[in-house]
Amino acid sequence: MNIQNVKPVTKCPRCKGDGFVIAPRENLxxxxxxxxxxxxxxxxxxxxxxxxxxxxxxxGPCRPCYSVRKQLL
Ligand SMILES: [Zn+2]
Ligand SMILES: [Zn+2]
Structure with missing residues (x-):
């Protein structure tokens, strides 16, 4: 998979459907x-x-910061 020219795409490039995160990797x-x-x-x-x-x-906050925020509430 080409990660050289990643664009901020949140809708499916094929059918414009909603996407959900399956794998965070570094800044992508x-x-x-x-x-x-x-x-x-x-x-x-x-x-x-x-x-x-x-x-x-x-x-929004990342997972570690989100749990810190929850502990402070
Ligand atoms: Zn699709
Ligand atoms: Zn954070």
């Missing part, structure tokens, strides 16, 4: 389409707390 996330099972890569958003890729394609 691999998505799979709910409709046709097509897989593609997109950019991960940056965690606002630790400034690292959060492993999701939507804004």
């Amino acid at each position: 996330v691999m998505l799979e389409c709910e409709e046709c099972a097509h897989m593609w890569l997109t950019h991960s958003k940056i965690c606002p707390d630790c400034k690292q890729p959060n492993g999701y394609f939507v804004d």
Whole structure:
């Protein structure tokens, strides 16, 4: 899979269906389409707390920071 020119794509490039994250890898996330099972890569958003890729394609804290936030509540 070509990771050289990854674009911020959150909808399936094949059928425009919604994707869900199957595998975060460094600053990218691999998505799979709910409709046709097509897989593609997109950019991960940056965690606002630790400034690292959060492993999701939507804004929000990464998993470790999310659990820290929950403990503080
Ligand atoms: Zn699709
Ligand atoms: Zn974080």
